[in-house]
Each structure stands twice: as C-alpha cells, then as structure tokens.
Amino acid sequence: MDQKKIDRINELARRVKAGEALSPAELAERDALRREYIDSVKASLTGHLDNTYIVEPDGTKHRLPKKK
Numbered sequence: 001m002d003q004k005k006i007d008r009i010n011e012l013a014r015r016v017k018a019g020e021a022l023s024p025a026e027l028a029e030r031d032a033l034r035r036e037y038i039d040s041v042k043a044s045l046t047g048h049l050d051n052t053y054i055v056e057p058d059g060t061k062h063r064l065p066k067k068k
Contacts, residue, residue, distance in 0.1 A: 001040040009033045 012030045039042040
C-alpha cells in the first residue's frame with residue numbers, strides 16, 4: 001500500500017473526527033481503503049512469520065508451525 005492511500009485514509013478519518021459527514025461514495029472508498037490496508041498488514045505479518053525460525057537449545061532450527 002502506498003503512502004497516497006494511507007494519507008487518504010487519514011484525511012477521511014480526520015474529517016469524520018471533526019464531525020463532518022461523509023458521502024456514501026466516500027464511505028465506500030474509506031471501507032475499501034481500510035480493507036486494502038488490513039490485507040497488506042496481514043500479508044506483511046504472514047511473510048515475516050513464514051521466515052521466522054525457532055532455534056532449539058541443541059542448535060537445530062525449525063519453522064513456526066501454521067495454525068489452522
């Protein structure tokens with residue numbers, strides 16, 4: 001997700017916080033941007049966890065198991 005989209009999410013949030021009502025199109029845009037942001041954070045976290053290893057006291061390494 002690029003910085004322009006994050007700035008737009010923040011702009012819409014500031015407007016709502018200031019008491020300004022958003023149009024239905026802006027509400028839909030905000031929801032879509034929020035979903036995209038959440039998905040990108042989840043993908044980033046999954047990528048980090050996929051490359052995380054646990055080192056046992058005997059020196060062996062193994063990946064974190066995936067939860068169902």
